[in-house]
Amino acid sequence: MAAEYMSVHPFDYYNKFIQQDIRPDGRSLSEFRHTILTTGTINTADSSATVKLGQTFLCCGIKLELGKPTEDNPNEGFIVPNIEMTPLCETSFKPGPPSAYQQAANQYLLELLTNSEVIDLTQLCVTQGELCWCIYADIVCLNWDGNIRDASWIALITALSRLKLPRIVFDEETQKHLLDKETTQKHLDVNPIPVSTTFAIFNDSIVIVDPNLQEEKITRSTLSIAITKDGEVCSVYKSGGSGLKTCQLGVCMRRALERAVDIIELIDKTA
């Protein structure tokens, strides 16, 4: 009975719960879903992390490659994140090139990575102007239940923080670069990590934290805040649709800060 009502009148169904300050899955308006994080899940990848945020389940695998730096930045390498949302993860996806939604999610990750300067790209330089590391961070979504941004950011940044760069030596005799597997590899230096928190604005007035897929479909806009645990705001992204009061934004910032502390603790605790 409830299921039929939900499919015919999703908005009204949801509204009835919100008026009682609760959501259909039992969460309060400011409660996150249970987050599980594991690293080193994929042995063929140079670094990997798997995140489960409620039912949203995705895996980030990093492959290292070598390439030529651009002429504008001869002493910087590349970090190339990409989210793959295949038809496997949800019923509405069709095979083919990434949709606008996916491209937007991709862009969000890339901008957060560059703007927060969490990883200094000069560490990825091997020989200035000639050889640099390219970190291909591919995030594969295996089950999509909303909030792809937060989950993929956690996976991405955890995988990057666990990544070790092998040494490349230049052999003078043969005039070639060689991969030195003997010496211990060093971790990437990672600056204070921002954590992304996504909110959805329901009925143009009520802000809910960590929307699942059903909630994303009935709300008109989302707000994503990326903040470090020390309170440095790295990004605020609000898509169009509904308005947002300034005081609400303040509340969201505070909630995002609490979340940042929790997630950094989770990342540090994970082996």
Place this chain on the structure above:
Amino acid sequence: IGNKKEINKINKVQQHSKMPLDTRRITGPESSISPYSLLTHNKTQPQVPPSGVRPDGREDDKIRPIFLKTGVVSQAQGSAYIEQQGTKMICAVYGPRAVVRQEDFSMKGQLTCEFKFTPFSCRYRRQHQQDGEEKDFSVQLLEALEPAVLLHKFPKAQVNIYITVLQNDGCALAASITCASVALADAGIEMYDLVTGCSARLAGDRLLMDPCSLEEYSSVEDTSINNGSVTVGLMPSLDQISAVTSTGEIQFELMKKAITQCVSMCVQLYPVCQNSLTKSIEKKVVEAAT
């Protein structure tokens, strides 16, 4: 200064990573190479020695232990996760749902398979777009599963199977056959039987069951006789083979032996599949009751 030869090597079409311009994804440099190509002694694909221990210490006729779990993708009608030691993949089944193109009306339902390796699943990075090998596997998987599914039970509808390989350590096709049939059963699609898959590698006189990626068939190896691999898809309780594929040159007697061994291994896999499905049904019953 540095070495111009090295840089030219990178800029030419090199190992695996010359990417066609993809405007819809974030791109890195125009071309890049894997660091494995800069190893001090660049080993070609290792040959299977005529005798001796296998890389993971197994005997020639032993397959790796299998872990199967259903219901891993909540959005799908049915799903399964398989782990054959180093080979890990997820299969999701959507359907029966409406066919996209109306002119494809038919009294038989449609079954489609899409097989994809993730970019980080193999030693060398793979592209985002499906390449020839993946398309080939998709077709072979479809051919292995179609005989088992009662297509006439969902006319005018389609069932889509999606396989994503998270980590490839050999036998990807064989594992995908097993995984997909368990996922189909989890989705409640009517089938004559489950299909289990098993692979064998033939090199010289040796017959290796369930090869890992180091042992997998490669056409560049030059053994004087017998260099190939066989994959078998079997419906165990009907005792019928639904698919056999082989690559390479194999002598007839050894081929017969390989297929027989693969069939017996497929039969061994059957209780594992049944077990995982029973567990998932028990879980569903418990959840429905509460």
